[in-house]
Amino acid sequence: MERELPLINIQGTAFVVDVENLILKEKANENNFIPFGYMADVSDGYEFEYGLDSRNIRNIWTDEESVRVTIPPLVELDPIRMSQKYNVPMDQLKGKTDFEIMVDQQAFDLRVNKGVLPTIDIAGDIFYVVLDKERLIPKDNPASEGIPLPSFAQYDQVLGENVFAYDPKKRDITDLDYLKITEVPKNLIAIRLPFSFTLDPVGWNLIFNRDVKFGLKTSNLKMQFNAPQIPWEKTDLPEIIKENIEQLKRKETERMKQSSTKPVINKQKRGRRL
Incomplete structure (x- = not known):
């Protein structure tokens, strides 16, 4: 049986902690997710401006009301998955920061x-x-x-x-x-x-x-x-070559058509007048 991922409550909304994809995913709306890469690192976890209407990181171009939110580090939110993903034994996670675990x-x-x-x-x-x-x-x-x-x-x-x-x-x-x-x-x-x-x-x-x-x-x-x-x-090169060759053929065909329809001017030779 697949293990259920842990949840975190942010301002009354439940989010799934997805260590594999490094996102928080709204439980009731999987299309709404917050990447950890967009959060600021702080000493006790992660911090970001949370939009109360969007339930996501506040867009600076909107006027929605927001609050500053701090959440625990991933090693506290889901130590089991952190241990599995980064090959660190559970007994070695204690005292380590996310940075020490996730970065070589x-x-x-x-x-x-x-x-x-x-x-x-x-x-x-x-x-x-x-x-x-x-x-x-x-x-x-x-x-x-x-x-x-x-x-x-x-x-x-x-x-x-x-x-x-x-x-x-x-x-x-x-x-x-x-x-x-x-x-x-x-x-x-x-x-x-x-x-x-x-x-x-x-x-x-x-x-x-x-x-x-x-x-x-x-x-x-x-x-x-x-x-x-x-x-x-x-790569896309074969298609580019094919198009160039076809274009050259079209140009040659057009040139041949123009050559065949061009009127021929007969120039009669004039003899010497006596």
């Missing part, structure tokens, strides 16, 4: 106290993630300029979400001419990169002058990443 303390020490930069493996090449320079710097050539971190804006995701073309020989991310490309590039591979915040949330916090611990409990702090290679056929 070795990775945190390396990044924050020892200043070690995270790395990412791209097709066998190891790069340091240097967010303040917005670059990926080769580990074997730290003096080089490296690769500019690509834009993760949605309109740039032509190949698919977070997918970019990589040149293993040049060790660089390459822009393809999507309006003209008619075949899969033989010297390039498709790779998927994590978002910049995912690669180095501590560095991101430092850049924006935030607490270094901000968002770490929900970001899965790591020091080593891998950029998986994506088969070209699983």
Whole structure:
């Protein structure tokens, strides 16, 4: 029998404590949930501005009445699930904070106290993630300029979400001419990169002058990443190539039609006049 999740009462409304998804879910309305990532960390748990009408974190653009709410840490709200999810024996939970349980303390020490930069493996090449320079710097050539971190804006995701073309020989991310490309590039591979915040949330916090611990409990702090290679056929490139080829065929067909309907001017040869 599946274990029932614990409940917490906030201003007369019952919420399910969902450690797996790190949310509070209204018992009477599962579509209404409050992510722990949107709450502020305080010494005795979590704090947020609770909207009495929305029964959620108060929207700053509304005029609904709200109250400041503080709830206990997850290790108190659901110690059993915290123990299971983060592989910490129940007898070792006592005295630990959510941060100590949910965040890799070795990775945190390396990044924050020892200043070690995270790395990412791209097709066998190891790069340091240097967010303040917005670059990926080769580990074997730290003096080089490296690769500019690509834009993760949605309109740039032509190949698919977070997918970019990589040149293993040049060790660089390459822009393809999507309006003209008619075949899969033989010297390039498709790779998927994590978002910049995912690669180095501590560095991101430092850049924006935030607490270094901000968002770490929900970001899965790591020091080593891998950029998986994506088969070209699983990207949007084949469809782009197909459309380009079809467009070229249409242009050629139109050109042939125009050529066949063009009037022919007969020029009679004129002889020499006597």
